[in-house]
Amino acid sequence: MFLSRFRLNTARPGARRLLSSPQAMHAAVMSSFPRLLPADGPAPDAPRVLWRLDQRARAEVMLYIVSPDRPDLTHLVEQAGWPAAAAADPENPGWQTQPYAPFLERLAAGEHWSFRLTANPVHTIRRKDGEPRKVTAHVTPVHQMSWLLDPERQKRGGFRILEKPQERRLLPHGTTQRGHPHHGDRYELSVADARSLSFDKSRRDGGSRPAKPVTVVTVTFDGRLEITDPDAMRRTLTQGIGRARAYGCGLLTLAPIVRAGRRPAAS
Structure with a gap:
């Protein structure tokens, strides 16, 4: 399990489009998992992909994702993040992901x-x-x-x-x-x-x-x-x-x- 956090750049049209449509945001989140096909669905008792938007201020909106697999949010950085900043710093791809299992086990x-x-x-x-x-x-x-x-x-x-x-x-x-x-x-x-x-x-x-x-x-x-x-x-x-x-x-x-x-x- 993994817990990810991504900050949306609310000044970009792509971010505003995602924020205005939960269906578009869902599709963007599910596209973060290369091995997950669109028709796939979790078993009744299996972990699933969950997401939530937290708006801390007018220009600070955070996307949280809990998922069984590690996500690749490159497309979200390109559409709704800061792609130039991410490209300039290889150590910071534009989002943060941490293993969730150690926390859950404790x-x-x-x-x-x-x-x-x-x-x-x-x-x-x-x-x-x-x-x-x-x-x-x-x-x-x-x-x-x-x-x-x-x-x-x-x-x-x-x-x-x-x-x-x-x-x-x-x-x-x-x-x-x-x-x-x-x-x-x-x-x-x-x-x-x-x-x-x-x-x-x-x-x-x-x-x-x-x-x-x-x-x-x-x-x-x-x-x-x-x-x-x-x-x-x-x-x-x-x-x-x-x-x-x-x-x-x-x-x-x-x-x-x-x-x-x-x-x-x-x-």
């Missing part, structure tokens, strides 16, 4: 980590009796947070979202009112960067009919978790969480918790 139950996850929180609904259930996105932060806090989802993922100490909660017991689904500030969890992505999905059968438009609602979760099942956590980190993984959702990453008054160690 994970242990009881460890606390900061995390980030971009996901597609959905549920199924039936508007009236007799009709099939329909997959529908959660659109409010309250329900999006509840999606990730679902006990079964956390158990399957091998983690538990940490609760805030009482002295750090702004609301009594961390909730707004008894029996209400709003979790208030009870948990070490925040929801931000909600987006609704709409695009036409390419038809694989070559038919002449236009493809049906696809809409994907994504949100980014930041928080702190405890590892409860290291094997399940490793599956989560290499297989992803939830739906729309081809469109930049599902990749969860961990980082050491930085305590107040302390600087993170250089990596």
